Amino acid sequence: MSLIRALSKELEARSDDSLRALFAARPDLISPMAPDFAALAARASARVSVQRALERLNKPEMQVLETLHLSTNADTGHSISAAGLKKVIAGSTLSALDPILAKLQELALIHRADPPAGSPATSSRQRFYLPVGSLKDVIGIYPAGLGRSYTELVRLQPAFAQRVVQLVAELHQSGAGIHPASTPMDAALALQRWTSTPENLRSILATAPERTVGLLDKFGSWAMGAVPQAQRRASVTHESHDVGPIDWLLARGLLVPLDAGHVELPHSVGLALRGGAIVDDFTLTPPVPELGHTSAALRRNAAMGAIAEILRLAGELLFAVREQPLATLRSGGVGVRELRRLAESIRMGVHETAVLLELCAMAGLLRLDVDSSTWVQPPSLEWLTLPRQEQWLWMVNAWLASERAPSLVGQPLTGPSTTAHQGAAGTTINALSAEAQRPDAPVVRRRVLEILNELTVEAAAPDGKAPVLDARAVMQRAEWSQPRMSRRFSSLVRGILEEATLLGLMGSGALTQLGAAIAEARPEQAMTILGEHLPAAVNHILLQADLTAVAPGYLAPELSETLLLMADAEGQGPASIYRFSAATIRRALDAGQDAESLLAFLREHSATDVPQPLAYLVQDTASRHGRLRIGTSASFIQSDDETAISDLLAEARTSVLSLVRIAPTVLTSSASPKETARVLRELGLSPAVQEAEPAVVRFKRTTAVPGSARPVYTAPRTAPPDDDVDAQLLVLRQHRGVRSEAGGEASTQLGLETLQTAIRLKQAVTMNVVDSLGNANTETVVPVSVSGGRVRVFDPAKDTERVLSIHRIIDVEPAGDLRS
Numbered sequence: 085m086s087l088i089r090a091l092s093k094e095l096e097a098r099s100d101d102s103l104r105a106l107f108a109a110r111p112d113l114i115s116p117m118a119p120d121f122a123a124l125a126a127r128a129s130a131r132v133s134v135q136r137a138l139e140r141l142n143k144p145e146m147q148v149l150e151t152l153h154l155s156t157n158a159d160t161g162h163s164i165s166a167a168g169l170k171k172v173i174a175g176s177t178l179s180a181l182d183p184i185l186a187k188l189q190e191l192a193l194i195h196r197a198d199p200p201a202g203s204p205a206t207s208s209r210q211r212f213y214l215p216v217g218s219l220k221d222v223i224g225i226y227p228a229g230l231g232r233s234y235t236e237l238v239r240l241q242p243a244f245a246q247r248v249v250q251l252v253a254e255l256h257q258s259g260a261g262i263h264p265a266s267t268p269m270d271a272a273l274a275l276q277r278w279t280s281t282p283e284n285l286r287s288i289l290a291t292a293p294e295r296t297v298g299l300l301d302k303f304g305s306w307a308m309g310a311v312p313q314a315q316r317r318a319s320v321t322h323e324s325h326d327v328g329p330i331d332w333l334l335a336r337g338l339l340v341p342l343d344a345g346h347v348e349l350p351h352s353v354g355l356a357l358r359g360g361a362i363v364d365d366f367t368l369t370p371p372v373p374e375l376g377h378t379s380a381a382l383r384r385n386a387a388m389g390a391i392a393e394i395l396r397l398a399g400e401l402l403f404a405v406r407e408q409p410l411a412t413l414r415s416g417g418v419g420v421r422e423l424r425r426l427a428e429s430i431r432m433g434v435h436e437t438a439v440l441l442e443l444c445a446m447a448g449l450l451r452l453d454v455d456s457s458t459w460v461q462p463p464s465l466e467w468l469t470l471p472r473q474e475q476w477l478w479m480v481n482a483w484l485a486s487e488r489a490p491s492l493v494g495q496p497l498t499g500p501s502t503t504a505h506q507g508a509a510g511t512t513i514n515a516l517s518a519e520a521q522r523p524d525a526p527v528v529r530r531r532v533l534e535i536l537n538e539l540t541v542e543a544a545a546p547d548g549k550a551p552v553l554d555a556r557a558v559m560q561r562a563e564w565s566q567p568r569m570s571r572r573f574s575s576l577v578r579g580i581l582e583e584a585t586l587l588g589l590m591g592s593g594a595l596t597q598l599g600a601a602i603a604e605a606r607p608e609q610a611m612t613i614l615g616e617h618l619p620a621a622v623n624h625i626l627l628q629a630d631l632t633a634v635a636p637g638y639l640a641p642e643l644s645e646t647l648l649l650m651a652d653a654e655g656q657g658p659a660s661i662y663r664f665s666a667a668t669i670r671r672a673l674d675a676g677q678d679a680e681s682l683l684a685f686l687r688e689h690s691a692t693d694v695p696q697p698l699a700y701l702v703q704d705t706a707s708r709h710g711r712l713r714i715g716t717s718a719s720f721i722q723s724d725d726e727t728a729i730s731d732l733l734a735e736a737r738t739s740v741l742s743l744v745r746i747a748p749t750v751l752t753s754s755a756s757p758k759e760t761a762r763v764l765r766e767l768g769l770s771p772a773v774q775e776a777e778p779a780v781v782r783f784k785r786t787t788a789v790p791g792s793a794r795p796v797y798t799a800p801r802t803a804p805p806d807d808d809v810d811a812q813l814l815v816l817r818q819h820r821g822v823r824s825e826a827g828g829e830a831s832t833q834l835g836l837e838t839l840q841t842a843i844r845l846k847q848a849v850t851m852n853v854v855d856s857l858g859n860a861n862t863e864t865v866v867p868v869s870v871s872g873g874r875v876r877v878f879d880p881a882k883d884t885e886r887v888l889s890i891h892r893i894i895d896v897e898p899a900g901d902l903r904s
Contacts, residue, residue: 092125126833163212231307234272387591409458417517442490447482481797491579550594679706
């Protein structure tokens with residue numbers, strides 16, 4: 085029977101509660117709504133859906149599933165039970181396997197099947213299973229880390245097929261217990277029998293060179309390895325001490341060359357190395373890492389210091405961007421030169437500045453002005469006026485939800501984008517560029533926090549202590565809890581821990597109380613903890629006679645912003661020094677301040693009197709400020725008649741031009757020359773427009789940037805809404821027990837399943853194919869391969885091969901011995 089039809093029958097027999105559990109675990113199955121159980125089974129068997137489901141399985145569940153896949157054959161109806169799996173999973177028990185099989189069945193990754201033909205009568209009391217048909221494609225060519233069989237390697241590796249007969253003959257002549265063969269397939273079967281048991285393999289390795297066994301141990305978890313000159317020839321007749329381990333193994337077919345640099349350990353050899361078991365490291369308990377400890381006080385102080393520091397630095401960064409927006413590269417992102425300028429202004433390292441810049445952009449504290457291609461601060465930014473606890477939560481929520489990975493900035497580009505960016509932007513990832521985008525970052529970030537919380541709770545550190553966690557400990561747990569996602573974790577986990585430390589979710593290498601509250605989705609508790617322990621902001625400074633001010637702690641945001649306007653910050657940390665100069669005072673005057681307001685601000689916020697040198701500096705700079713004035717003008721009006729100029733100024737209808745007299749015979753206007761000429765012509769005048777080509781082309785642009793809403797993080801929803809589930813169950817109930825022809829997506833999946841089965845068994849199928857004119861033709865052909873929406877078939881009647889588009893095939897039925 086078709087695997088999809090078998091799964092459809094099993095799903096139809098389930099209770100509503102069982103289907104609810106399935107939809108909660110695999111919400112993609114009902115998005116959009118499935119019309120019937122056949123379509124539901126087709127979706128559950130689809131490659132993408134199965135791949136998503138496998139990402140949520142832990143290591144023992146994956147080991148059982150991969151072993152079941154290796155131990156069954158849907159084409160021959162060879163299913164397997166928990167008792168059969170127990171024989172090939174070392175260390176397993178029925179009590180451990182049965183719950184795992186039940187979960188895999190609940191997830192619709194496996195389904196019940198009849199016992200294999202010839203099974204003893206007692207097996208009727210056991211439950212036998214088969215996996216979904218797409219599992220082989222999803223797991224890959226090395227399930228459970230074991231290689232392919234000799235017969236498959238002969239079929240897929242032409243170079244090995246040409247040599248395997250001679251290899252077996254040489255082994256036979258050297259006295260090995262292997263029978264000679266006349267065809268590549270017979271030779272492959274002979275090698276398979278020769279290496280089929282652990283005892284046989286130990287006998288073969290008895291005469292191997294030193295380090296051979298150690299080399300084979302490196303293939304314990306993966307069947308393929310990199311070997312220089314893997315296709316070199318080696319002879320069995322050489323003495324062991326004359327050749328190295330690689331040559332010795334290649335000469336005996338224990339390693340099979342794939343290309344010039346890679347070899348594969350065949351399935352039977354890998355199985356024998358594991359003592360005949362497919363899985364030799366089965367355990368239901370995750371590994372427990374060895375962890376150090378730090379004091380809870382040190383952890384808390386480190387976290388509070390990090391939070392106060394990042395809020396201060398974010399304020400300084402925003403001030404620096406307001407003073408000079410960040411220009412972007414033509415290829416996107418902020419270049420190294422701009423980043424260095426920003427790093428110097430806030431006195432940080434380039435990488436640290438890049439991470440902070442990314443965090444601010446994540447939180448919407450910066451926005452890209454598409455008209456000017458610069459990063460600017462949105463007007464009326466709410467974040468600047470919030471209490472520090474809320475500022476922190478704003479940034480944490482944005483970090484959790486963002487699909488960007490800040491710590492990737494500065495790392496080498498990999499993949500196809502490398503070549504494209506080498507010429508213009510170098511070979512590293514730029515800040516705020518598209519290359520730092522990672523769609524799975526929120527999921528990985530959330531999972532890393534959950535793992536940190538799990539390890540912290542499990543460690544049960546003594547009072548006053550907290551376990552120190554690092555990337556190695558997180559990866560060890562991630563590889564056990566979600567092995568299919570371990571590669572995603574490996575590229576992001578170090579950066580996530582670095583960013584969590586900056587945000588105070590980790591302190592002194594340990595998960596903080598704030599981090600635990602965020603991991604458990606309790607932001608209100610995190611706010612309460614932060615309010616109790618975060619030092620209050622300082623609202624005063626210490627002015628000194630050397631034209632400097634000392635901040636005795638983290639300053640309040642409004643005090644820090646005004647102080648940065650009239651002085652340059654020096655140093656780093658809470659006790660920063662601010663230096664006054666004529667240039668910084670002019671900066672404050674340019675912003676609309678005057679001498680009296682500056683001195684009043686200093687008197688209000690200084691714990692000491694304003695030093696006389698500083699007061700003189702402010703007053704002297706203000707007295708010289710504004711002697712020369714700079715304004716803007718879009719056009720000018722010139723006339724030799726002073727009276728005519730005076731009349732224009734007095735004319736009410738010229739008020740729209742914002743005229744200003746700068747000389748007896750010259751007026752300036754804020755309007756363009758064409759607009760100015762139009763207004764003058766309406767007054768009955770005949771102006772001559774003289775427009776010289778400007779040196780710089782100026783574009784009219786909108787400088788206002790939309791304000792940012794406060795980010796509120798909600799964890800990704802893993803289960804569909806109850807209303808959607810109820811609606812789906814109602815549709816399925818209407819089709820329960822109704823025998824209908826499979827159509828739509830179910831028909832497509834069934835057709836592909838029939839084609840793939842026919843390819844494996846090399847049998848014919850009958851197709852109903854529509855040509856370009858819409859005419860349907862029935863053909864009996866032998867499918868050869870399916871890929872990319874096309875199927876290559878052999879037509880026995882015409883003795884030719886051709887390629888058909890799958891979308892033109894409206895029906896596929898097995899012919900000959902194939903049955904559905």
